[in-house]
Amino acid sequence: MSRRLRAALGALAGLLVVVQGFRIDRTNPPVEQDVAAPASVEALLRHACYNCHSHETVWPWYSHVAPVSWLLAHDVSEGRRELDFSTWTAYPPARKIRKLRKSADEVAKGKMPPWYYALVHPEARLTAAERAMLDAWTAEAIGRLGP
Numbered sequence: 001m002s003r004r005l006r007a008a009l010g011a012l013a014g015l016l017v018v019v020q021g022f023r024i025d026r027t028n029p030p031v032e033q034d035v036a037a038p039a040s041v042e043a044l045l046r047h048a049c050y051n052c053h054s055h056e057t058v059w060p061w062y063s064h065v066a067p068v069s070w071l072l073a074h075d076v077s078e079g080r081r082e083l084d085f086s087t088w089t090a091y092p093p094a095r096k097i098r099k100l101r102k103s104a105d106e107v108a109k110g111k112m113p114p115w116y117y118a119l120v121h122p123e124a125r126l127t128a129a130e131r132a133m134l135d136a137w138t139a140e141a142i143g144r145l146g147p
């Protein structure tokens with residue numbers, strides 16, 4: 001190994017040790033007003049969406065290892081901000097309708113759950129039947145909220 005490569009690897013290892021010290025917010029705030037959905041839909045949301053879109057995130061061991069932890073924490077805070085099933089009933093009807101529509105849309109397009117998440121979480125890969133179930137539920141819920 002050349003001296004330069006050894007120095008570079010040493011610097012990288014040192015950097016990895018240093019970044020482990022940065023604090024990451026990995027908290028789960030209390031569940032306020034959880035979404036009410038039929039049991040089958042709730043199960044689907046829980047195993048495909050709740051890790052990023054609720055206060056019931058299960059933080060895996062690698063969520064403690066930088067820099068992966070930063071990506072995870074970022075996804076969860078962004079995810080909760082966009083759509084939070086743990087504060088769902090506090091959403092005004094128009095926001096609920098918008099988020100339900102978007103959910104059906106994103107899932108149909110294969111954008112949610114994100115591909116890299118599905119890669120390491122096989123339970124989040126939705127079958128055609130599950131997508132159809134989600135579609136039916138969002139349509140029905142929008143119907144109940146709408147005029």
Ligand code: HEC
Pocket residue numbers: 045048049050051052053074075076078079082083098099102103104106107112113114117124
């Ligand atoms: C790995 C974390 C993760 C998972 C799992 C996940 N999402 Fe997301 N979701 C995000 C992030 C981050 C955003 C915000 C950035 C973006 O739009 O890509 C987002 C955005 C969204 C939005 C857009 C909200 C808006 O108004 O623009 C919807 C709707 C959504 N997700 C629905 C879902 C549904 C439904 C599931 C489950 C089938 C799901 N997501 C699973 C991370 C996730």
